[in-house]
Amino acid sequence: MKNTDWSPKRWLRIALPAVLIIVWLMAAGLGGPTFGKISDVSTNDQASFLPASAESTVAREWQLKFVDSNVIPAVVLLTSEEALTQEQLGEIAGLSKKLGGVGGVQEPEAPATTSIAGPIPSEDNKAVEFLVPIAATGEIKEVVGELRETLAASTPAGLSVYVTGPAGLTADLVSAFGGIDGVLLLVALVAVFIILLIVYRSVVLPLLVLFTSVFALCASILVVYYMASWDWIKLSGQSQGILSILVIGAATDYSLLFVARFREALHQVDSKWAALGRAYRGAWEPIVASGSTVILAMLCLLFSDLNSNRSLGPIAAIGILFSLLAALTCLPALLVAFGRGSFWPFMPKVESGRNHKHHADDTAGMTEETAADIGRGLAGVGGIWRRIGLLIARKPRMTWVVTLVILLAASSGILQLQANGVSQTEVILGQSNAVDGQRALAEHFDGGSGSPVLIVADQASQDQVLAAVEGTEGITEASVYKGGGRPDPAAEPVVKDGRVLINATLKDQADSESAEQVVVELRNQLPAIDSSVLVGGVSAIALDTNVTAQSDLFKIVPLVLLVIFLVLIVLLRSIVAPLLLIVTVVLSYVATMGVSALVFNHVFGFPGADATVPLFGFVFLVALGVDYNIFLMTRVREESLLLGTHAGVLRGLGKTGGVITSAGVVLAATFAALGIIPLLFLAQLAFIVAFGVLLDTVIVRTLLVPALSYDLGDRVWWPAKSTKFGQGSSVPATAPEPFESAQR
The missing domain is CATH 1.20.1640.10 (Multidrug efflux transporter AcrB transmembrane domain)
Structure with a gap:
């Protein structure tokens, strides 16, 4: 050479x-x-992620015309084990002024004290709520934090205090991401360092x-x-x-x-x-x-x-x-x-010769031709990769059939996957004042308090639309918007460009599945009254997000597969091999989602999954899973040009097995680090990618792909001619010297 x-x-x-x-x-x-500084340019506002064409996005734009300000409501809730006394109610009423004095509390068209709705007592007289508008342009986390500090210092003794609603949940969501900059990175780096230390000593x-x-x-x-x-x-x-x-x-x-x-x-x-x-x-x-x-x-x-x-x-x-x-x-x-x-300390040394001798029992019971192929393909390969290579060489079809059955069995669990979205109160896994507040709010008030469904309707049909909204199951009350603060009940509705805004209070929490069903019902029945009607609000945003995410899955999955397939064709100069790799990584993904569904439902007890989880899991697992198959098959092709496909498969597996397994363990460990952030989506994505990468590395790339390639033989490189392989005609300069000692 x-x-x-x-x-x-x-x-x-x-x-x-x-x-x-x-x-x-x-x-x-x-x-x-x-x-x-990167948190300064990030946002966690779910509404900003929707397309401009979404109905809830259009409704939000109309809402801003009526309110003349961009606010996020916070629900301040005070609860007691016993019925509140008149003295306590008097002290609570004084909180309105203190809450209005917190920086960042919105002042729409009146002093802060009048922009806050409340105190509003519950029917059981064991809770009181305030609806506090917070400027969306400010630092919501800091404003909510100051509200909580103000309440802690001013609330009468014996009462539990919560700042919840959209603003409270957003603040706690931002706090949950606080570990990203430091702790997450540190955990990932330490995990990688320990794994590399063990692997390379x-x-x-x-x-x-x-x-x-x-x-x-x-x-x-x-x-x-x-x-x-x-x-x-x-x-x-x-x-x-x-x-x-x-x-x-x-x-x-x-x-x-x-x-x-x-x-x-x-x-x-x-x-x-x-x-x-x-x-x-x-x-x-x-x-x-x-x-x-x-x-x-x-x-x-x-x-x-x-x-x-x-x-x-x-x-x-x-x-x-x-x-x-x-x-x-x-x-x-x-x-x-x-x-x-x-x-260092185990520095590699130049080896003058290698012992390629193999044991006689390695080829026992095989034809002389097959034994010779194995002898060359596994020359210099020892340990577990030699044993796996012998298994594939002896029983390739049984190996891939058994592996396929195991993966199909795991895939059956995907029928239990519940990826239709979850309520925002279930997104945060750790302790959250806002989540606790939402649960307490549902015990004493309508669950949708502070987060109404917003209906934008034509002024001419407002009475009919209002009557239909009030008659919808799941709506406790509805009213036409007459201005901010505390408008006169006799005031005329606010009209913008011939339209009015109707606020409808939900019986259940605004981000619950039942609330989304109310939005669906309103969107089905109201157009018969007013063809231009728009239904928006927190519940509508959640619904549109889930629907859009599910639509994305069916659009992007075929596109990703096509792109990867074309790249593999160019890389491997084949059509069969890319098809084989695409099918195996898709099967690996489905099996991973099946196991994940079972674990989420029966081990972790998760309430469901975000609608974007299947898409993110697919993109990461398929793209990264193909990575390992690329590492394997490029080496297999390189060795096949020299040794022939059968020996090339064994040689490629033996040479890449250790490094690919190490890489898979490292990637699984880094994605598992996402689990330290107490958010449902990231915890689920961490498990899916970590488990999927290990499944792909240990089962698919180690057994399924090599066994299928070995069983297909030279046909795996179709349409390339079989005479091209095993002739040494295109051996790269980096390929090791032929195994003379084995031949001698």
Whole structure:
């Protein structure tokens, strides 16, 4: 084989790594401080994520015309175990002025004291509520926090105090994301470090890989911050957390593949630059293909109708791009700077020859031709990967059939998946004053207090529409809007462009499934009275979000599969192999969702799942699952060109098994770190991706794909001619030398 090893000039050997490391240090220096500021450009307002065409979005725009201000209502609730006395009620009435004095409480067209509705006693006289409008343009978390402090200092003894409603829930939701900047990242990095320490038994290498991942994350955060500040994308705490985990996991995965090639080359050549060149020639194609696949899959989210999904697409794509760049520039510079010391204390040494002898019982009972294929494919492969290779070689069809049956059995659980959305009070898993307040509110008042259904109707049909709304089951009362504060009951309704606004109070909590059904009923019956009627509000926003999310699933899934299929065709120069990989990752996804549904329902006792969970789970699992199959099949193709498909499958599995398994464990651990954030969506996504990656790594990529490929033989590369494989005609320069010792 012609020697194509690269040996640059001395000045370049010094300057190139130094320049690359300095560039990435500068990126980290600029992006690092941005972590503390990124929350300033993020939003968690569910309404802003809906498309402009959604009925609740249009209704919200009309609402702003009537109210002349953008407010989020907070419900201040005070409860007592016993009936409230007149003395207590008198003290509670004095709270109205103090609440109005809190900065950030909206003052629509009157003093703060009159803009607050209340005190409103409950029928059982054990609770009192205030409806406090808060400016949506301010810091809701800080305003709600100050309201709680004011109440704690001024409320009569013996009463329980809550600040709930949309503003209270939003504030607690923002607080739940507080761990993203620090704790989440720390947990993910520590998990990755420990895993790498165990796998490589090196102190230096885990640090080099982590530096690469952190540099990639800093550069990603910097770009995303400015894109959000320029209003090019909508950034949420949810997207922010996913970005951090995705970059750490992806950058580590790509780095591990490069490290595996570098270490393998260090066993073959003495020069670290020659080893680096071989590592590049062997790793760049699968890394670029894998990164491109994930980037294109994420960009498919741009076709989503939900702004939150559409924004996550470019955010995640930016993270993967920098992960890719860091793994191919920063990590190689660090590796060549440390050389063999990167693996200290177990530094790889050049091996003059390898023992490719295999045991006689490895091929017992096989034909001479099959035994020879196994002998070459498993030469130099030991441990569990040799045993798995022998299993596949002996019984390929039984292996993939049994694996397929197991995955299909797991897939049956998907019938129990409840991904129709959950109420906002069930989104927060940790302690929440607002969630507790919503439960207490439902005990003493109508559950929808403070979050009415908003109906925009033509003035000419307001009486008929109002009567129909009042007669709808699930609505306790309804009235035409006559102005802010406490308008005169005899006042005329406010009319804007020939339309009126009707507020309808729900019997149940505004974000409950029953409340959404009321919205559906109103939208079904009111157009018969007024064809231009609009139904909006918190319940309508939740309903439209769920419907849009489910619509996105059927639109984006085929698009992602098509994009990945085309990338695989270009990479593997085949049609059969890409089809095989696509089918197996989809099966892996369905099996994962089936197991997840069973775990969510019967182990964790979750109330259901957000409607976006299946879509996010699909995009991440399919894109990342194909990553591992790309790592495997590019090596299988490389070895098949030299050894033939059967031996190439075994050799590719043996050479990539350890690194892909390590990468899968690392990615699973990083996504599992999302579980520390007490939010239902992220906890479910953490389990789905972590379990799915492990399932894909341990079962699909280890058994199903190799066994199917082995069983198909050269047909897996169709339409390429079978004579091309096993001839050594296209052996890459990085391929190991033929196994002369085994042949001798």
